[in-house]
Amino acid sequence: MSNKIVLGDNQYGKAEVRVVKVTRDTDRHQIEDLNVTSQLRGDFEAAHLQGDNAHVVATDTQKNTIYAFARAGVGSPEAFLLRLSEHFTSGFDWVTGGRWEAESYTWDRIQSHGSEHDHSFVRNGQEVRTAVVVRDGNTTHLISGLKDLTVLKTTQSGFVGYPRDKYTTLPETTDRILATDVSARWRYSTGLDHTATDFNKSYEDIKALLLEGFTENYSHALQQTLFDMGKKVLEAHGEVDEIKFSMPNKHHFLVDLSPFGLDNPNEVFFAADRPYGLIEATVQRENSGTAPAAWNGIAGFC
Ligand SMILES: O=c1[nH]c(=O)c2[nH]c(=O)[nH]c2[nH]1
Numbered sequence: 416m417s418n419k420i421v422l423g424d425n426q427y428g429k430a431e432v433r434v435v436k437v438t439r440d441t442d443r444h445q446i447e448d449l450n451v452t453s454q455l456r457g458d459f460e461a462a463h464l465q466g467d468n469a470h471v472v473a474t475d476t477q478k479n480t481i482y483a484f485a486r487a488g489v490g491s492p493e494a495f496l497l498r499l500s501e502h503f504t505s506g507f508d509w510v511t512g513g514r515w516e517a518e519s520y521t522w523d524r525i526q527s528h529g530s531e532h533d534h535s536f537v538r539n540g541q542e543v544r545t546a547v548v549v550r551d552g553n554t555t556h557l558i559s560g561l562k563d564l565t566v567l568k569t570t571q572s573g574f575v576g577y578p579r580d581k582y583t584t585l586p587e588t589t590d591r592i593l594a595t596d597v598s599a600r601w602r603y604s605t606g607l608d609h610t611a612t613d614f615n616k617s618y619e620d621i622k623a624l625l626l627e628g629f630t631e632n633y634s635h636a637l638q639q640t641l642f643d644m645g646k647k648v649l650e651a652h653g654e655v656d657e658i659k660f661s662m663p664n665k666h667h668f669l670v671d672l673s674p675f676g677l678d679n680p681n682e683v684f685f686a687a688d689r690p691y692g693l694i695e696a697t698v699q700r701e702n703s704g705t706a707p708a709a710w711n712g713i714a715g716f717c
Pocket of ligand 1: 574584636637638664692
């Protein structure tokens with residue numbers, strides 16, 4: 416064993432740059448609202464070992480670059496992150512890669528007097544859209560996603576046939592509420608040319624497929640529904656190699672109303688917030704690579 420202490424993996428940058436871009440070339444304004452993180456990887460040894468900052472593109476500069484790039488429009492979180500990754504890796508020799516991440520928040524136009532307002536918006540609380548670009552030399556990985564997409568179905572879900580031991584008390588049911596907050600991340604095939612990709616359309620399409628996948632079949636378990644959802648996305652989108660899910664099983668327990676002389680035919684539930692089942696899985700194409708480097712740093716998925 417050597418006693419020499421050396422620098423291992425490292426990256427740095429500005430985290431959570433909140434940027435709101437208003438496009439106001441007509442009276443009908445548009446709004447793009449993002450939370451962007453930029454992290455550079457490359458040769459930063461001198462900074463860590465000798466205090467020599469000659470290679471350290473300041474995190475403040477990274478933040479300013481995000482704002483400056485937003486001036487020309489965001490377009491989509493994915494396209495914006497790809498532009499940032501290209502800028503930093505082509506602009507500084509020693510920056511060989513990095514990780515750029517965004518959350519984006521949707522604003523809907525306020526309906527006012529029966530029509531959509533030109534410049535007043537209401538935050539759409541449905542879900543948060545996510546994107547990650549990981550670049551290593553000439554390899555660029557792109558992962559899109561969403562989180563906090565809360566869905567529930569009031570029937571067509573059950574849970575039976577599981578093993579019973581001395582600790583098992585859960586009654587079997589063929590009719591229960593199924594509810595979850597969908598977190599999903601899908602990885603585009605590495606090496607695709609994305610110059611013509613309409614990421615906003617792709618996002619809306621994949622979100623719709625996820626929602627359809629949740630509704631379509633009788634659910635024997637959240638695990639099966641998860642797989643149904645992922646399969647639909649991969650079948651319809653050949654450019655997506657794999658999709659990962661993390662979904663809490665938000666239990667709804669039937670309340671015993673018999674002390675009050677009432678029946679309860681699956682109508683009144685106690686919505687428990689914890690503990691919750693936590694169901695996680697990857698749905699992927701058989702024999703396709705899984706690109707672990709792309710997923711590094713994305714917490715909460717398996
Ligand atoms: O859909 C479910 N999957 C499980 O793994 C599980 N376990 C449990 O207690 N209830 C459920 N429901």
